[in-house]
């Protein structure tokens with residue numbers, strides 16, 4: 331594999347306290363991020379994601395160990411050179427006055443032009459490309475103050491793209507966005523990594539989206555350990571659940587999501603039918619505390635089917651006549667009756 335864009339060597343991150351003691355947040359970190367890949371940094375609140383992000387971007391000193399960018403120690407790279415290698419998108423709303431979208435994106439060219447520098451043709455092309463890639467060119471003339479949070483976030487990403495760095499670090503880029511905008515940002519970042527060979531690291535609390543979109547996960551635990559792997563490996567080997575599960579909240583390997591319902595079911599039923607109908611029926615049953623058995627030897631069998639857009643659930647209790655219902659609400663009512 332080619333040289334990593336960013337690499338950490340026995341890195342410890344954390345804080346020097348007043349009494350000269352150190353608060354170690356992450357330790358023995360040997361991480362690599364390569365061009366063309368998108369990595370999601372996940373972990374519960376307080377695990378140390380922001381601390382690691384800040385350390386990797388040079389905003390905070392390392393406790394021990396080092397960070398290298400394109401093979402050069404971060405501590406030896408001056409601010410101007412660093413800005414040509416690394417761009418950072420933070421969650422905090424940065425006040426950019428009443429600048430237009432295009433003017434904000436053009437700020438990404440400062441590492442090449444200086445504060446008062448005039449944009450060259452190349453600079454203008456890079457700004458144009460960044461606006462197109464993030465689909466922000468349609469509102470290029472609008473003032474930043476008039477944008478929605480999602481539009482604003484895309485503009486901040488465009489500014490980072492205009493900076494034309496191999497490495498882009500984003501701290502919770504999808505915070506405050508609605509679901510479609512979160513999906514859009516994740517897809518955009520993944521495309522940028524693949525199509526434009528960017529190395530992208532983003533911290534996020536979007537577990538579902540990270541599982542789907544990340545090439546690899548960096549999973550920080552509360553004890554300072556960090557595990558690395560493809561999302562599917564981390565689910566299958568249990569590390570994903572291990573980092574997030576709490577009493578009353580567990581990861582369901584069958585659905586790929588967290589469940590908020592109790593572990594010990596009050597009843598077990600057999601369920602069959604087309605996959606998507608089984609999926610949503612199971613969700614409703616789980617909420618009732620009813621599990622779906624992997625065998626058919628149950629006192630209640632449910633079959634769900636769909637004909638010409640009409641969905642029917644057929645309940646077959648072993649002791650009574652079978653009955654039909656045409657909604658999940660009806661199904662739950664019948665099951666409650668059956669169990670009472």
Ligand SMILES: Nc1ncnc2c1ncn2[C@@H]1O[C@H](COP(=O)(O)OP(=O)(O)OP(=O)(O)O)[C@@H](O)[C@H]1O
Nearest residue numbers: 345353355373374375376377378379380381382550
């Ligand atoms: N300036 C500081 N001095 C000392 N400790 C700090 C400082 N800032 C953060 N911490 C501690 O470092 C630990 C990691 O915090 P950090 O903000 O990096 O976690 P995080 O994973 O980003 O959390 P969240 O998901 O809630 O944003 C926490 O225990 C926090 O209290």
